Amino acid sequence: MAINPKIKQKAEDIRSKIFGSEVRESLASGIEAMSEDVEATIGRQDYVEEQFQDVLDETTGKDVISAPELIAARNGKSNLKTRLDGEHAQVTAQLQQIVVMTNLIQTDGVSDLTEELQSIIDSNEGNTILWNSNGLPYLTRQLNLRSNTTIIFSPETVVKAFTGFNTHENLFHIVRKDNIVIHGNFATIKMLKSEYTTGEWRNCISIFGSKNIRIYDLNIEDSGGDGIIVGNVWETEYYSENVIIQGCIFINHRRQGLSAVGGIYGLIIRDCYFYDTNGTLPQFGIDIEPNHNEMDNMDILIENCYFSNNRGGAIGVFDNSFGVKIRNCRDLSNDQFLIIKRLSSNSLHPTVTVENCDMYALSVESVDDVKIRNSQISFVNAQGVFGRIQGLILEGIQKSSNQSFNHMYFEEVNNLEVHNSQIENSSLRGIQLLNCPNFLINRVTFNNSGSSTQPPIHVTSSPDGVITKCKVRRETRENAFSVWLKGGGNARTLIDENDFSQGSLTRAIQSDGYNHVEGTNTNNEGVRSYEVRDYLPSASSAWQGKYFYLNQSGVYTLNLCVRSGLDTFKWVAIE
Template sequence: MPDERKISRRTLLAALGMTGAAAAVYASSIQVEGAGVLNSVYGQDSKKKKQPFTDSVFATTIAELRAETNPLEGVVYIVIDAGQEGSFLYDATDTISADNTGTVVVSVSGARFKRFREPGFVDVRWFGAKGDGVTDDTDAFHKAIGGGGVTVNVPAGTYLINADTKLPGQQYAGINVKDDTTMIINKHATLKARPTDKSNFQIINIYGRKNVTVKGGGNVIGERDEHLGTTGEGGMGIAVKGSDRVCIQDLYIANCWGDGALISTLGVQSSSNVLVQNVHFYNNRRQGLTVGGAHDVVLLNCIFEKTNGTNPQSGIDIEPNAGDEAARIRIASSLFKDNAKQALILNAMNGPIHDVQIEDNRFLGLQRAIQSQFASEVKIRGNMINVSRTGVFVRLCTDVLVEGNMVKNIDFSGADNSGIDVQASSAVHVANNQLFNVRGPALKVTDARHCTLANNKIEECGQGSNKGDILLDSASSYNHIHGNSVRNRLKHAGTAKAATAGTIQLADEASAEDQAYKDMLVFITKGTGIGQKRAITSYSGVNKMAQCSPNWSTVPDSTSEYEIRYGSIDAIHIASNTALFNRVENNQILFATMTQSSTGILDLGLHTSISENHTFDLI
């Protein structure tokens, strides 16, 4: 060892910024036989080995360690290479460990130098990762992970990852995470996929593993903007297949050619016990996240935003392949925003989906919020849905609960504009939901049986072309509609100034626009003439006079309070004589018709039981 590389411990500790107590601890760790960091190299039997030199340390580099021909036991070799800084000891008892650059360095003479470190902790920079956005750092990650059982620190930087080509000794392309491994990606660190023309690849793969965590606040970024091909949809940020006890937490996953993340099977082995928490999925091309064959999956406090590019283009798509099953899945407290198609899909066409809970999420955007097909045992509860197309779509499902959701501002001009739409399903319970400003039917049931629509509050919904705010269509039979409150859209309210047998003069605050209230209904809600409703056939904005039909039974006067409303033709409409044995009872529908002569219920079905509904009498 050249003398010019020999420096005092005090000088080195000062150079490393270690003073006071920290320096004392460090010094003691290299002086006390059988204690401190020596144990990590020599083990608990170090008292039997040669005593360390405690009077000096040496500054060196990885290259110089590899060139070392005369290693000294007990001397602390301080590596000063940028990003690889650390302390090494020569282990004379080890003749077999392989050189991995990071924790073991082997010299030309066969000497093994081992790094001082916390047990199980490694830093990807130790293994040669540059984090410069240019160098391919994939191999450094593989070396850091080794056989697993480690915590891998990924400090700030941009790490270019070869996501489409298997490196020597690796089973899959991308970063192969092993059992019992935690990867901590610093919030200023980015794992960036190298551009490729391949259609199927992944930046991080967790295949057939257990006890894996990827977290830390960092970024996993795909290459959709630099992609060299035009086909395929399989480029993933993180792929979990056939693995158990996996946590993906506190990450930003964006710009992937396929999905931000995938949870599915490996061969016939499903993934299980997977937690995805506080992850922001953004601008991924196919899905934010796909769940295939998996069970016991929790998706919590995530953001699924701006998925777009190739179908299905959803925030989450739960869609097992043939022979697979998705079960016991909870999606909670997450935000779905501006995805190109349905925000959340359950599609059990090929493989069964059951026991899914969708709770306390927010849905914003232009497309459907939740779409469930062929699934069973689904609970959709407490969600806030503010989208342009249908809020909740349930088709060919059984045993579904849609409860306590707020659905509002469904304003699509086409047919896909219901608040909650149930088709060809059975045992669907729709209860205690609030539906506000829904252009189409607030609750629509088509060809469904043994369903319940109970205690829903429908406000400011419908348009004149709608048959009903609650619509039972086709052969919907054996359903129970009860306890719902329906009120059409409120256009204007006030106290009348005067009236005649066929007119009512509205308050001064009424519209000054001619025909502003034409074809709407005016309801007398208090004072003289209470309980009457009349169609407005003409309106003069100059004198605030509405022509009404038919004439009033009791002419209102200046004590009469009124509401002018518009919306669906009826509150409840049973549209077909193939609809059998439905029950309609105890619904509050006082202000829920556009037909003066209707109570708000139009029944074209057979054997319908209608009782105890609260409506305006036809007076």
């Protein structure tokens, strides 16, 4: 054991001293040095013990149980071993509940296996069915699934409709069942569309009056009606709730890719593809449309989906459909991306929000509370039609086209708002409004839109509107003017803080029959700010008693129809 150097030095001093006083002093100094060393050791020991106690306090509770990390790891069990033993037993039990299809039945790809497959499904309610394949399709008629069952397909599995399906038979039928999960792993279920030349039924999967249904990653093909149909049990209060369709591919269905037919409370359609819907109306990728006015569709989310070549359009949303949200979807090639409409006067208006979608064309008519945000609209030989709407908001829209009559047309839309958007290459008009009171067009840029006779912004009989902070960029279009107002009467219109400096080569604003226009804008140098015309040729006295208030002193009376270039002014109808 090593000796403290200070003590060792004192010991050498004692050995070497001759005189008694020197010896005594060396002894005393050695004792003091040992005392100091002992005190230092005691201090270090106290510190070590204090640290050790801190560790004990951290890892040991007052009730003498394990540390927080161990408590969490035990997951409520008395100790970690108990938890692990329990999980092992649970996994063992689950493995015993897994039924492997090829261990029970073999398919020859020709025979009707309906009875055998239905027997396996019936006898394994609450179990997991591993539906694998020997390389040949399973041919079957309608199969009725059971509650609390999980089906896991292997990727190569094909389940195919046997010939001769009755009109109202479905390949997989889920009625008043709960807690069913299907993991497709991109297996295929398909019917015989070419055999179903009439009607709109014979669906691949039907879900009626059922709860907590999950379908993942399944190829769904060739139905005589819908790939999947979701709703309530016919004319009852057995609703479908909490249904998720995710990662599925819908191909070549006769009526719809997916239908939501009412009596739904909570439906999510996510990461799906819808292709080639054709055969009988309506022919949408997704159709959200109750069968009756008494049934509602509530809280439906369509997210991250792609649509191509669906003859009726990508998505239709109709009566009594509330809280519908469409996010991050892409229109690859359809006649229309979206139709939102109230079909029956006895129904309620659908409410829809569209966010961050890339769409080909859309139509919105006879609805309330529609919002379209951060989306791109590309019209080709089509136009965006919006009519008879209360409360339509468009924000962050990118709209583009290279064809004629490609513009956004709004008719009878109250409280219309268009914000922070960009409209490009419309060879007729960019935005056209007819009978749209209380409108707001705010921070919209028009690039290369309009023609030699039509402006980017065309407003007819739409009083109490505001056009503000917009920009018009002429580029290759020979715009006659940037804004055309027609037939507004005495209602106030504010056209203010707009940049028309790269717009019309003739005049910024033409007004025919609007008697109260205000605003200050930036215009092309040498281009008239306003041209005022009586737009009823036979009423040359229509402007009698009307006054201009210019930005200079003086009042000018119009006794006849006037065509003149004016600078910034306030134009007020005098009663």
